Amino acid sequence: xxxxxxxxxxxxxxxxxxxxxxxxxxxxxxxxxxxxxxxxxxxxxxxxxxxxxxxxxxxxxxxxxxxxxxxxxxxxxxxxxxxxxxxxxxxxxxxxxxxxxxxxxxxxxxxxxxxxxxxxxxxxxxxxxxxxxxxxxxxxxxxxxxxxxxxxxxxxxxxxxxxxxxxxxxxxxxxxxxxxxxxxxxxxxxxxxxxxxxxxxxxxxxxxxxxxxxxxxxxxxxxxxxxxxxxxxxxxxxxxxxxxxxxxxxxxxxxxxxxxxxxxxxxxxxxxxxxxxxxxxxxxxxxxxxxxxxxxxxxxxxxxxxxxxxxxxxxxxxxxxxxxxxxxxxxxxxxxxxxxxxxxxxxxxxxxxxxxxxxxxxxxxxxxxxxxxxxxxxxxxxxxxxxxxxxxxxxxxxxxxxxxxxxxxxxxxxxxxxxxxxxxxxxxxxxxxxxxxxxxxxxxxxxxxxxxxxxxxxxxxxxxxxxxxxxxxxxxxxxxxxxxxx
Numbered sequence: 001x002x003x004x005x006x007x008x009x010x011x012x013x014x015x016x017x018x019x020x021x022x023x024x025x026x027x028x029x030x031x032x033x034x035x036x037x038x039x040x041x042x043x044x045x046x047x048x049x050x051x052x053x054x055x056x057x058x059x060x061x062x063x064x065x066x067x068x069x070x071x072x073x074x075x076x077x078x079x080x081x082x083x084x085x086x087x088x089x090x091x092x093x094x095x096x097x098x099x100x101x102x103x104x105x106x107x108x109x110x111x112x113x114x115x116x117x118x119x120x121x122x123x124x125x126x127x128x129x130x131x132x133x134x135x136x137x138x139x140x141x142x143x144x145x146x147x148x149x150x151x152x153x154x155x156x157x158x159x160x161x162x163x164x165x166x167x168x169x170x171x172x173x174x175x176x177x178x179x180x181x182x183x184x185x186x187x188x189x190x191x192x193x194x195x196x197x198x199x200x201x202x203x204x205x206x207x208x209x210x211x212x213x214x215x216x217x218x219x220x221x222x223x224x225x226x227x228x229x230x231x232x233x234x235x236x237x238x239x240x241x242x243x244x245x246x247x248x249x250x251x252x253x254x255x256x257x258x259x260x261x262x263x264x265x266x267x268x269x270x271x272x273x274x275x276x277x278x279x280x281x282x283x284x285x286x287x288x289x290x291x292x293x294x295x296x297x298x299x300x301x302x303x304x305x306x307x308x309x310x311x312x313x314x315x316x317x318x319x320x321x322x323x324x325x326x327x328x329x330x331x332x333x334x335x336x337x338x339x340x341x342x343x344x345x346x347x348x349x350x351x352x353x354x355x356x357x358x359x360x361x362x363x364x365x366x367x368x369x370x371x372x373x374x375x376x377x378x379x380x381x382x383x384x385x386x387x388x389x390x391x392x393x394x395x396x397x398x399x400x401x402x403x404x405x406x407x408x409x410x411x412x413x414x415x416x417x418x419x420x421x422x423x424x425x426x427x428x429x430x431x432x433x434x435x436x437x438x439x440x441x442x443x444x445x446x447x448x449x450x451x452x453x454x455x456x457x458x459x460x461x462x463x464x465x466x467x468x469x470x471x472x473x474x475x476x477x478x479x480x481x482x483x484x485x486x
Contacts, residue, residue: 035343038342053246055071057269058070058416059325059416063441063443076442106129109128110126111197113199118202122407124163124165125154125165125176127161129162133185139151141178144173151179165407165446175197178193216390217388218290224379227419229250229288233284235247235280249417250381251336252363256465261469262355264311264338268328278474280314281475285310285311285336286304286308290388292387302346302348306347306349314335315467330403337464363432365433375394375422376396376406376434379418379419379421380415382413394406402451409447435450
């Protein structure tokens, strides 16, 4: 009995050690069993070489209204067409062919900011400008009080939308007007000067006020830190789908109120290639990737705090698939759907739920119109300063009926699909998601985001909540939601 008592502490330690090892092995075995064959193949696919070759899938529009993909080194590659990019110093769009019978100037409508609006130190001035002979040039004239008039050239976006972003505005009463010239041949063209609209600049208030940030690292952490992540995927180089290239975007896990699946909000151009008409393949989502203990994005799920997840499929609006950027920018919202089992590779943190939304803590998605001029945070992962999680903050502007604009936002490549949050609780890093990083212009700062309110976004989300998991061929892993504007 005495010997037995003297050995009992040793035996206890040995038993505890064996139990610990057994538990550790059980966790590893469960993790290995939980990762299904398809998901394991996706994770294995992302070798160091493939990760290094992946580039941001960031789309921009030039002054002619043509779409380009901005690649590292600021190289612009034609997207959906074969027309070369303009020279860096080219600012004005080409005039459309003019007709000799055109004697009227362009029609100017939908001006923003409207009369009586309040903006901050940086603001975007925009309007819809149309003419049967084509619009040759558009300029914005600004005047503070009775001071000198300053003129700024506007650039053409999608459709007939023209805009320019002006910084350095100071407190006080201002006014603005637009001068537009068409491409008519006779008389060198016709000119229209709009009515003058009065507006107010409040550097400490309107347009987001003193909280404006162009591009900085997000250090608050909080809910958005774990809900948002980096997305790796491949898109085909042609419609034949014989060669595929790797890309990176950002996305955010949002609340869906369901069990059995988790849903990631991102941009449509990070899910479906509208130029080559195919869904992405080999998709990998890494939440809180900024918290890695590795040297940047090394695609080793084991050194990321929450590990990696492999989505089952994507969902986009049908309108995104039948058009080509930039004619489909209004539908640049989409969702990846992740099964609650079989999709997770464990990370460096404590064992977490196999269900993505339970592991990260999702954010609410809002389909209600946010406050214009309200301070809005846009966040996403930067390709330039990997693996930092970056953000900008600016007053929210309405670009047109279907898109918002953050004129001061300077987020770089890799941020596409990242969340726009308004209002952001900077203490908890949480708030409703009202849009995603979508596109910019080739020759100015600023970021556009599609409106989730008053559009088909809620219908696309409903499809993501109800579509069935299955086995998909490369380029077919997704659903095209046939929705009407809500």
